[in-house]
Amino acid sequence: MALDETSARLTIHLSGNAVWHHKPAYAEIVHRARAQGMAGASVFHGIEGYGTHRMIHQDKPSRLRTHGPCAVVVVDAEERLRVFLDTLEDVLSVNGVAVLDRARIRMPAILSGQETP
Template sequence: MTGSDTAAARLTVHLDAAALWHHRPAYAELVHRARHEGLSGASVFHGLTGFGAGHPNPSHLAAKGPCAVVIVDDEERLRSFLPCVADILGETYAVAVLDRVRIHRP
């Protein structure tokens, strides 16, 4: 069997799961905006423990621990999406990482 690879990009936003945006979880607002912009999809991953700029001490509860929102789409579409979420990123001390990936379909 042969598969096909497609060039794409992955936007990963790292933030605190407890971060709020207008009384709702910031990660939920990121997913909502991704859907509104017509991006391919978004997934939220909650970590059990972590530390970093937003977590000076290790956090052990998922509700208050690290969280990552992952979106895979065309690189230009993701670059265009970043200004749409700049307000959330700035106020929640989130970090956005954009990297190129290859999507493999069997």
């Protein structure tokens, strides 16, 4: 992803126990992102949160991965993320909310492949 493109961040909020075809939904999203060449994707498991049912979800740290709230964050060019989001309709039908917002990406020169002055 070139740094001068319009960069964006796609954040998908899920329940940590959301399943897609017998595997975690968050894992399916990350694998699809990699297969489609997205610049990067990360999964974050929350300590506490609530959703549409307004029930607070919190748990012991050892159980957060499977029961707590979860967010998958994917970064790339905005238009590429829009196309990618269209391919996630089946996974998001399980339970998920997607938020797409513009982002300014800053990377150390060594990671971006640019030389330092």
